[in-house]
Amino acid sequence: MMNRFICIPLCLFLLSVCNPKKNERPNGWYYITDRVEDSISLEPIVTINDFEEIKLDSAENLKGKFIYQITGHVAADCVEKWADATEHSIGKRIGFVFQDEVICTPCINCRIETGSFAISAQDTDIKSIYWQIVRKIHSR
Template identity: 40%
Template sequence: MGKVKNLIALAITSLTLYACSTTHQDNGWYPVDNSDNIEGEAIATTNDFERVSLDTVTDPDIAFIQGILKQDRISDWTDATEQRIGKRIGFVYKDSVIMAPTVNCRIERGSFSINSSDKQLILEIYNSLDCDKIEPPYVMPQKSYATAEGMTMRIVSPDPVKIPVDSLVVEFTNNSNADLTTGEWYRIDTKSDEGNWIQAPYSKQYLDLLAKGTEVCFNGIGYSLKPDGSFRMTVKSWLYDLSDKSAAYRLVKTFSYPPYPIQKSDTAYVEFQIR
């Protein structure tokens, strides 16, 4: 009887091991179904990656890997993604499907992007890749200050600021005890080679309007900001040419205090860079 029990236990153990075993897959891109099951051979493995870059700036809570396949793998990648239109392909890492987007069109030039809500996982994947790695350019963090204590201004959107720049959504925060008011007027400065702040050049669009005798005026409107309050407004920054990624810029806005007409005014600044 003891021998029979041992045989049964061995059979159950073998069955359990068989049920839990999985086939190891090389890290890379695979066709997957809607349940994240791999449906076939690898479309491209990480050994096929030519170069990658890591983006941790676009969203501070998320990391993205952007990459290009080796030249001799691009054609197969393009054909494979075209065959998967309307279906999913998944990036597999350590035998787990990390992400599985639906293919909407053929993906040419061998480009791909890997992302996950797990930032540390993306960093781990990036560090594991054995290919050329392009370091993203340094982007200066925003720097806010004012001529009066308690007032701060920051660019909320787009963040980071990217070309082309049509408008900026800025947020004012009033940590003082005074009522403040700001209007639509603004200026954008750039830092000269000597390190001095000077007005940024106007955009071609605005220069063309000036050549035709048309000038842009700011509405005479005031936005009130109470103590310990904040509010957002859109600045139409297209007046200035913000195409130099190597330049440092700063947005300049004035704010004033009651009683009105204006008795006193201060200035808020936020420095930024274009990606």
């Protein structure tokens, strides 16, 4: 009987310790790497804390449904970093990660020297993401 009282809590403890931890990356833009296990770089290019401004844009599709997109610019002190990162990624993809979920992975065609970006996805609530980012930007 005493063994049960010791064994059960010990097993629960071991399960919690051995359970893999969730990655919990900061929300932002990341390089997409060639590694098989995890294709998102460990460090972000820029995070949402580096966003200067964002806007919610929309267009109506042929079925009358609105499609949403977030457009924005990184802060002035991050423009060069963004330009270098996009130049490094020409012909490759970068990814926007929000709450540990990859939202979009656009293919980069040229160096983006203006600090501009766009976030869009078909099966994701872009409006909700927009408002969450706005709240974080205004709470700085």
